[in-house]
Amino acid sequence: MTPRQGQANAAAPDGDGGAPAITLFSDLERDEYRERCTRPSGKPIALPEPFAFDLDTGDFL
Numbered sequence: 001m002t003p004r005q006g007q008a009n010a011a012a013p014d015g016d017g018g019a020p021a022i023t024l025f026s027d028l029e030r031d032e033y034r035e036r037c038t039r040p041s042g043k044p045i046a047l048p049e050p051f052a053f054d055l056d057t058g059d060f061l
Contacts, residue, residue, distance in 0.1 A: 022057045 020041040025033040026048050039045045042061055044054040 020061075022060065 021038050023038040027034040042058045
């Protein structure tokens with residue numbers, strides 16, 4: 001997935017009526033993300049290096 005595709009997908013609802021979720025795209029190589037991690041909103045999501053900490057997404061609700 002390219003960065004532009006990721007940005008477009010991040011703003012689009014999934015349409016399945018499921019619970020809200022947070023998706024982190026990482027490991028950018030040649031304009032494509034190689035990793036994707038999705039967690040339910042309100043749950044922590046691990047940020048990769050150089051940040052390397054769990055981001056509390058509860059503040060996003």
